[in-house]
Amino acid sequence: MPSLASARYGKDNVRVYKVQRDAETGVQTVTEMTVCCLLEGQIDTSYTKADNSVVVATDSIKNTIYIKAKENPVNPPELFASILGAHFLATYAHIHTAHVKVVVHRWTRMVVDGKPHPHSFLRDGQETRTVKAAVSRKAGIQLRSGIAGLTVLKSTGSAFHGFVRDEFTTLPETWDRILSTDVDCGWTWRAYADLAQVREGVERFDAAWEAAREITLRTFAQDESASVQNTMYKMCELILEAAPEVQRTDYSLPNKHYFELDLSWHKGIKNTGEDAEVYVPQSGPNGLIKCEVTRS
Numbered sequence: 001m002p003s004l005a006s007a008r009y010g011k012d013n014v015r016v017y018k019v020q021r022d023a024e025t026g027v028q029t030v031t032e033m034t035v036c037c038l039l040e041g042q043i044d045t046s047y048t049k050a051d052n053s054v055v056v057a058t059d060s061i062k063n064t065i066y067i068k069a070k071e072n073p074v075n076p077p078e079l080f081a082s083i084l085g086a087h088f089l090a091t092y093a094h095i096h097t098a099h100v101k102v103v104v105h106r107w108t109r110m111v112v113d114g115k116p117h118p119h120s121f122l123r124d125g126q127e128t129r130t131v132k133a134a135v136s137r138k139a140g141i142q143l144r145s146g147i148a149g150l151t152v153l154k155s156t157g158s159a160f161h162g163f164v165r166d167e168f169t170t171l172p173e174t175w176d177r178i179l180s181t182d183v184d185c186g187w188t189w190r191a192y193a194d195l196a197q198v199r200e201g202v203e204r205f206d207a208a209w210e211a212a213r214e215i216t217l218r219t220f221a222q223d224e225s226a227s228v229q230n231t232m233y234k235m236c237e238l239i240l241e242a243a244p245e246v247q248r249t250d251y252s253l254p255n256k257h258y259f260e261l262d263l264s265w266h267k268g269i270k271n272t273g274e275d276a277e278v279y280v281p282q283s284g285p286n287g288l289i290k291c292e293v294t295r296s
């Protein structure tokens with residue numbers, strides 16, 4: 001006998017833009033985000049018995065996202081995701097969990113003639129700030145904040161040697177290589193009982209995002225990397241140190257390989273080892289290294 005093991009539904013890819021205008025200074029601040037909101041609860045009969053009386057239409061969920069963005073601050077995204085999730089629980093008794101994901105896209109203020117421009121912005125990279133909120137009657141508000149799509153490269157200061165060598169190994173050891181990755185990292189907060197607890201000390205969220213970003217970039221640049229594994233672990237440790245309310249940190253890092261190229265076939269050109277200058281960036285396969293670090 002089949003039974004519905006789990007179910008959630010809602011609207012994905014809801015694109016929202018909000019502007020804040022400072023009447024005194026004329027300075028405008030913009031936020032662009034993509035929101036996904038999925039509901040869980042007593043909705044089984046909509047799947048098993050064609051009972052739509054338990055369905056809040058995904059179109060209504062989309063409308064709610066716009067209304068809540070108008071009524072409330074959209075920054076920090078942790079607060080907005082919590083407000084949105086809490087709304088669905090407060091409004092619909094049969095919904096027990098709202099899963100909200102907010103992806104904030106970069107609009108960085110332009111500097112023109114050396115001055116920050118009051119209303120012009122540029123997209124400086126595909127990096128996003130992310131929040132996943134699970135708002136539930138049982139567990140309160142669980143938040144995982146993160147950074148995705150932050151592409152970095154260092155041209156030296158990275159090694160990889162001492163790994164297992166056996167009959168499957170062709171990779172030479174290296175004491176100097178290129179290291180490049182698209183950073184996907186996250187930090188999971190202690191559970192908050194309700195919206196009031198999220199609001200109280202709300203500045204913790206921007207502070208942690210700034211610290212995590214700074215720690216990621218500084219550690220990537222300054223660490224004499226023994227491996228992706230070791231460098232990412234150092235980043236996790238530092239984020240836990242910087243944000244006391246964070247319980248767990250995680251990284252998922254592709255190792256984007258740049259292969260040396262033997263050009264000796266052309267007039268004996270030296271382009272390997274110490275003479276390597278022209279490399280071949282690889283699109284795949286790539287390493288993929290992940291970890292989660294918690295407080296012990």
Ligand SMILES: O=c1[nH]c(=O)c2[nH]c(=O)[nH]c2[nH]1
Pocket residue numbers: 160171226227228229255287289
């Ligand atoms: O930092 C690395 N970790 C690995 O596990 C690995 N494996 C590999 O082929 N290259 C690398 N680099």
